[in-house]
Amino acid sequence: MHMDFITAQTWSPYVVGFIIGLLNCIAIVVSDKFIGCSTAFSRSSGMLEKLIRGNTASEKPYYKKFAPEIDWEWMLVAGVAVGAFMSAWLSGSLHAVWVPDLWAKTFGGNISLRFAAAFIGGILVAFGARWAGGCTSGHGISGTMQLAASSWVAALCFFAGGIATAMILY
Amino acid sequence: MMIKIQTNKRVQLAIGFAIGIGFGFVLQRGGVTNFDVIVNQLLFKNFTVVKIMLSAMLTGMVGVYLLRQYGLAQLHPKPGSIGSTVVGGLIFGVGFALLGYCPGTVVAAAACGKMDALFGGMLGMLVGAGLFAAWYPRLEKSILNKGPFGERTLPEIFNICPWRVIIVIEALVLGLFFWLERRGL
Numbered sequence: 424m425h426m427d428f429i430t431a432q433t434w435s436p437y438v439v440g441f442i443i444g445l446l447n448c449i450a451i452v453v454s455d456k457f458i459g460c461s462t463a464f465s466r467s468s469g470m471l472e473k474l475i476r477g478n479t480a481s482e483k484p485y486y487k488k489f490a491p492e493i494d495w496e497w498m499l500v501a502g503v504a505v506g507a508f509m510s511a512w513l514s515g516s517l518h519a520v521w522v523p524d525l526w527a528k529t530f531g532g533n534i535s536l537r538f539a540a541a542f543i544g545g546i547l548v549a550f551g552a553r554w555a556g557g558c559t560s561g562h563g564i565s566g567t568m569q570l571a572a573s574s575w576v577a578a579l580c581f582f583a584g585g586i587a588t589a590m591i592l593y
Numbered sequence: 594m595m596i597k598i599q600t601n602k603r604v605q606l607a608i609g610f611a612i613g614i615g616f617g618f619v620l621q622r623g624g625v626t627n628f629d630v631i632v633n634q635l636l637f638k639n640f641t642v643v644k645i646m647l648s649a650m651l652t653g654m655v656g657v658y659l660l661r662q663y664g665l666a667q668l669h670p671k672p673g674s675i676g677s678t679v680v681g682g683l684i685f686g687v688g689f690a691l692l693g694y695c696p697g698t699v700v701a702a703a704a705c706g707k708m709d710a711l712f713g714g715m716l717g718m719l720v721g722a723g724l725f726a727a728w729y730p731r732l733e734k735s736i737l738n739k740g741p742f743g744e745r746t747l748p749e750i751f752n753i754c755p756w757r758v759i760i761v762i763e764a765l766v767l768g769l770f771f772w773l774e775r776r777g778l
Contacts, residue, residue, distance in 0.1 A: 431622075436644035437770070439623035443645065444652025446615050451657060451666040454608050455599050458616060460697035461722075468723035484733075485726035495609035500700055502613020503620065507701030510621035519706045523628030523693060526709075538713040540691055545699070545717020546724065547688025552696055553725040554681025554732070556671050559695040562682075564646055566671055568653030570746040570758055573673020577682045578646075582635070584686015589635035592690060 432514050447565055456495050457569070459561030461552035463500040465489045529593050555580070617701045626702040628693035628709070635690055640778050647766050654759050670746050676739030692717070 428434075443458070450456050469491025472480035481491060511517040522537045530536060552558040555577050557566060563581060566574020598604055623645050624630045633639035660666035689695060692714050694702050699718065703711035725732075748755040 433624050434619070434622045436623055436641045437648045439619045440645040440648025440650075441652050442619045443616065443649035444654075444656060446612050447649070447653045448656035448660060448666075450608075450612050452660060453598055454605055454612075455667065455669075456609070457669060458612070460695075460700070464696060464718045464722040465726060468719045468726060471719065472723065472726075483726050483729070485729035493606070495605050498606045498609035499613035499616065500697070502610040502615075503617035503697055503700050504613075504704035505610075506614035506617025506619075507621040507626055508617075508704040509614070510618040511626070511705030514622065516621075517705055519708055521708045523632075523707070523709065525629040525632055526693070534708075537709050541693070541709040541713025542717035542720075544688045544690075544692025545714040545719075546721035547684055547717075548692050548694075548696060548699075548714075549688075549718035549721030550725050551681045551683070551685030551688055553722060554737070555678050555685055556673065556681070558685065558697070559646070559689075560697045562671065564649045564653070567646075568650045568657055569668045569670050570654070570748055570755060571668075571670030571673075572742050572745050572747055572750055573671050573678050575747065576673060576678045576742075580679050580682025581686045581689060584683040585635045585689040586637075586686075588687045588690035589632055593632060593636060 430514055432516060443564060444568070447568065454495060457561065457565035458499065459496055459557060459565055460500050460503070461549065461558040461561060462489050462494075463497045464549050465553055466491055466494065466497050525593065551584075616697070617704065620698055620701045621705055625698050626694075626705055626707065626710075628702070628707070631695075631698065632690065632693050640773050644770065644773070647769070651763055651766055654762065658755055658759060668746065670744045672741070672744045674738055674741040676736040678742075680736065688721075 447458050450458055466489055469480060469486040473491050480486060521534050522532050526537055555562065557574065557577060559581060562574040562577035567578055620626060624641055625645060630639055630641050634642035657666060661668060692699065694710050694714055696718065699710045699714040703715055748758050
């Protein structure tokens with residue numbers, strides 16, 4: 424029974440959500456931090472700028488707020504990669520996918536087109552997340568569980584924008 | 594003891610990494626490293642994303658407020674405003690539908706072989722984060738602070754006991770779950 428659980432293709436979304444809730448509780452007790460993923464991208468872009476343009480990059484006001492260095496949240500995101508890899512590997516679902524099915528059904532199997540769309544989508548996601556001060560995890564899960572007003576508004580706007588765009592696109 | 598752990602930087606980085614492993618593991622196992630699952634949520638055809646997010650919220654809400662009551666945790670509600678939260682949230686939403694992943698799941702998806710997440714999404718996000726850092730001084734002066742609602746929680750704003758709010762939300766969301774399951778969604 425235990426092995427089945429470890430190798431099962433998917434877990435119930437309710438079990439997954441429950442575990443994420445518990446992980447957040449552990450994080451606030453042992454680290455005084457809530458789970459969030461988008462500042463790691465700001466720190467990474469800052470680290471890249473520092474590499475290319477030297478220390479002047481750290482002078483940017485935004486990088487004074489979010490210093491271009493490895494912090495708790497950056498390590499969390501690194502862990503997300505490792506954990507997802509482990510899970511996919513254990514459940515036998517680790518394989519390369521170039522164009523998602525639903526995308527291919529609507530826009531065809533052209534890899535460059537999908538990559539370009541994902542690239543532009545990525546720009547908007549990071550830009551919007553930093554503009555709003557959080558993403559689907561930082562606002563959508565960690566903020567709503569604190570009953571933070573800003574996070575409830577943010578979560579509604581994430582989905583409003585997402586639903587409208589998806590209805591038009593697909 | 595917790596204060597001691599909380600101030601040890603290397604221990605903290607290791608804890609962040611460990612929690613990330615757990616988070617990434619369940620994200621993949623929940624199916625949200627899959628573009629189709631996320632986009633089908635936005636099209637109301639698959640409710641996995643909402644089920645995961647809301648059950649995490651239901652669990653965490655009780656946990657966080659209990660921990661706070663016993664002095665084991667502090668809340669950190671993020672500040673927000675119409676200019677930042679609403680506008681940024683909508684921009685995020687457009688990108689969310691186009692990319693088909695969010696900042697956490699894009700990393701998880703890339704790690705399990707989704708090439709569009711790796712070469713398109715993660716690269717785009719680095720560029721987007723860089724652009725935001727470049728534009729931040731201008732945005733901060735012009736729009737980000739328009740219509741602020743502060744670092745406040747809903748119970749603080751409406752001046753009611755948090756547990757009342759929690760009970761109402763738990764009941765509504767559980768009702769939604771039962772309804773979704775009964776309709777086979």
